Amino acid sequence: MRRVASLLLLLCASLGAAAQPSEIEAEYRVTNSGITIGSIKETFVRKGDRYSIQSVTRSEGLLKAILDDQITVQSSGRVGADGLQPLEYDEHRMKDARRDLRSTFDWDKGVMRTVLHGENSETLLPAATQDRISVMYQFVNMRRFTETLVLPISERRKIEIHTYRLVGDEKVDTPMGAFDTRHYQRVVGNATDTRAEVWLAKDRFNFPVRAIFDDPKGFRLEQAVVSLNAR
Secondary structure (H helix, E strand, C coil): CHHHHHHHHHHHHHHHHHCCCCEEEEEEEEEECCEEEEEEEEEEEEECCEEEEEEEEEECHHHHHHCCCEEEEEEEEEEECCEEEEEEEEEEECCCHHHCEEEEEECCCCEEEEEECCEEEEEECCCCCECCCHHHHHHHHCCCCCCEEEEEEEECCEEEEEEEEEEEEEEEEECCEEEEEEEEEECCCCCCCCEEEEEEEHHHCCEEEEEEEECCCCCEEEEEEEEEEEC
């Protein structure tokens, strides 16, 4: 009986792993106060135990007339039992290369190394740390969702612990249509923290179909999915 139970558990684990998509293509509309100011195109590819993500943000509308820029973010690393494990993270700005950033994650030594403005820095690397783009795809690779999610996230030269609490199950409208989602909200500890909310589509691998970010200066960004293909 124990052997049968063990085999069933292994089978369920295998089916869960197989259910995760190996390729995702997504596009978001970025708005501020209802006005379109940007677009984001992303690709996620998994081959075996390796993954790569590319996210390209372009200014649109009124913002493009003031600042015609493009930011390319890339993340690559391993896929394990606990989801994504970043190894390299890069940010590149088309109009201002001085702000480019590159981080490498040395999990054996527990150190994240970052190059920014030509300066090298190191910081301790907590277990399960995600970078600023892999965290969005970590939701897709999570095996279970609890009332509270604790996510260490790399923020430029440092790593911050982000805590998200479940607000509830909600139907949310997007340019692509309506989705049944899990709505999580960041728990902020002080006035300098960026407030964040994310809606994860239950029938689309828990992919984030809507997100809102409120920075401490009062600038509010919303991104909503326009198209999504996963296979």
